[in-house]
Amino acid sequence: MLEVTGLKKVYQAPGRSVEALRDLTFRVDAAELVCVVGPSGCGKTTLLRCVAGLLPATAGTVRVSGEPVKGPPPSMAVVFQEYGRSLFPWMTVWQNVELPLQEKKVPREERRRRVAESLEAVGLAEAASAHPWQLSGGMQQRVAIARAAAYEPKVLLMDEPFAAVDAQTRADLEDLILRLWRDLEVTTLFVTHDIDEAVYLGQRVIVLSSSPTVVMEDLKIDLPPQRDQLTTRSLPRFAELRGHVYAQIQRARGVREAGPAEQEAR
Amino acid sequence: MLLVLGWWAVSASGGTFYLPTPGEVAATFAETWFSQRLLDDVLPSLARLLAGYVLATLLGVGLGVPIGLSPRLRATAEPVLEFFRAIPPPILVPLVMLLAGIDNAMKVLVIVSGCVWPILLNTVEGVRALDEVLSDTCRMYGVRGLSRLRRFTLRGASPQIMAGLRQALSIGIILMVISEMFASSSGLGFTIVLFQRQFQIAEMWSGIVLLGLLGFALSVLFRWLERRVLSWYYGRGGERA
Numbered sequence: 001m002l003e004v005t006g007l008k009k010v011y012q013a014p015g016r017s018v019e020a021l022r023d024l025t026f027r028v029d030a031a032e033l034v035c036v037v038g039p040s041g042c043g044k045t046t047l048l049r050c051v052a053g054l055l056p057a058t059a060g061t062v063r064v065s066g067e068p069v070k071g072p073p074p075s076m077a078v079v080f081q082e083y084g085r086s087l088f089p090w091m092t093v094w095q096n097v098e099l100p101l102q103e104k105k106v107p108r109e110e111r112r113r114r115v116a117e118s119l120e121a122v123g124l125a126e127a128a129s130a131h132p133w134q135l136s137g138g139m140q141q142r143v144a145i146a147r148a149a150a151y152e153p154k155v156l157l158m159d160e161p162f163a164a165v166d167a168q169t170r171a172d173l174e175d176l177i178l179r180l181w182r183d184l185e186v187t188t189l190f191v192t193h194d195i196d197e198a199v200y201l202g203q204r205v206i207v208l209s210s211s212p213t214v215v216m217e218d219l220k221i222d223l224p225p226q227r228d229q230l231t232t233r234s235l236p237r238f239a240e241l242r243g244h245v246y247a248q249i250q251r252a253r254g255v256r257e258a259g260p261a262e263q264e265a266r
Numbered sequence: 267m268l269l270v271l272g273w274w275a276v277s278a279s280g281g282t283f284y285l286p287t288p289g290e291v292a293a294t295f296a297e298t299w300f301s302q303r304l305l306d307d308v309l310p311s312l313a314r315l316l317a318g319y320v321l322a323t324l325l326g327v328g329l330g331v332p333i334g335l336s337p338r339l340r341a342t343a344e345p346v347l348e349f350f351r352a353i354p355p356p357i358l359v360p361l362v363m364l365l366a367g368i369d370n371a372m373k374v375l376v377i378v379s380g381c382v383w384p385i386l387l388n389t390v391e392g393v394r395a396l397d398e399v400l401s402d403t404c405r406m407y408g409v410r411g412l413s414r415l416r417r418f419t420l421r422g423a424s425p426q427i428m429a430g431l432r433q434a435l436s437i438g439i440i441l442m443v444i445s446e447m448f449a450s451s452s453g454l455g456f457t458i459v460l461f462q463r464q465f466q467i468a469e470m471w472s473g474i475v476l477l478g479l480l481g482f483a484l485s486v487l488f489r490w491l492e493r494r495v496l497s498w499y500y501g502r503g504g505e506r507a
Binding site: 072085 | 402
């Protein structure tokens with residue numbers, strides 16, 4: 001479904017170049033939920049922006065259903081980390097969710113149905129006429145999730161969506177994502193810096209090295225498919241996997257200290 | 267109130283010819299302005315102000331959006347714009363008279379030439395500072411073309427555009443009066459100068475009061491409009507997160 005092959009991104013600035021991504025190859029199968037974790041500053045957001053077609057890659061390809069990504073594909077939706085900046089403050093919650101559907105020329109009746117359903121699904125049916133800035137951070141991120149869900153994408157990208165909300169809200173939102181992912185059967189790439197979150201949500205976890213970034217490990221998460229905050233997180237296997245990813249990331253940090261991340265331009 | 271009382275005290279005690287009492291001015295005000303003059307002088311003035319202001323808005327926003335969106339265009343245009351902005355607009359009156367004659371077109375042009383700069387520069391600034399995450403959101407969800415302009419670019423820049431419009435309004439009123447003082451046969455500026463030359467001092471003062479009231483009314487109107495357009499902006503505290 002989503003194939004990333006030999007992805008490389010070098011930021012060019014006068015006098016020097018920074019290699020953010022060196023060589024990334026992985027795939028996400030249809031209706032799979034894959035998490036990407038890596039040490040901070042490893043280019044997770046760069047990866048996501050390249051996959052989304054928001055940023056041109058220096059080398060390598062991203063394919064969605066076999067089609068190479070050149071710009072943002074119409075079958076893709078993104079939930080950004082900065083919920084406060086990804087919703088239009090001059091529109092109501094309803095209008096925010098509806099806007100992409102209007103642009104997609106979805107007929108009015110169906111548009112109404114989809115907006116209402118997705119707001120219902122994230123538990124915000126009551127807040128439809130509010131403006132985003134009248135809501136709490138967690139609720140704003142729910143609106144962004146509802147907008148992505150109503151769009152009915154084939155591929156859903158999430159860029160550390162819960163990095164800026166408190167722990168309890170975060171647990172709720174994680175379960176919301178699992179539920180939506182199951183209901184919509186949408187191929188999901190979830191980028192996070194939180195190891196627990198990655199292991200809890202993912203069917204697979206891709207561990208990135210520090211910059212210049214390569215894939216360190218593509219780890220299958222062999223936990224029961226039905227996840228639950230309390231029971232899943234207290235499984236011995238959860239602790240093992242978590243410990244394993246943690247060790248990998250520590251190793252990645254060590255690698256960074258050994259080798260320079262930035263290279264002087266020739 | 268204190269101001270009026272002070273005025274009254276000075277004018278009543280001193281009683282100079284050039285400073286009539288508020289009572290005299292108020293009486294003259296009614297008979298001077300609630301007459302044919304309303305149609306002959308006040309309305310043409312306001313119509314020219316409106317025409318100039320609307321033209322300046324179209325021009326300022328129309329040019330400001332592309333300049334704000336393109337870094338290259340901005341680098342070229344900005345020094346030139348800052349230069350033009352630094353020229354005091356009244357000084358353009360003689361020049362525009364030479365180029366466009368002394369009719370309505372001249373006066374409207376003078377108003378446009380003064381009003382356009384704050385609108386243009388504020389629009390450039392507002393468009394330049396549009397949120398990148400929102401811009402990415404538009405791209406991801408296929409919001410492009412006119413729809414992007416209307417729902418994202420102009421709305422996102424509207425706090426700055428409105429600030430520019432507010433500055434332009436006061437400049438416009440000043441230029442409306444000045445353009446009429448130079449070569450004119452109607453208008454508020456013309457009439458006030460005429461009264462002064464004919465030593466109709468109370469009438470002259472009443473014209474100044476009328477201008478003050480007009481300016482005040484327009485700014486109240488503008489503030490009402492601003493509150494409506496920018497309710498989302500004030501609602502979130504006027505600050506961008």
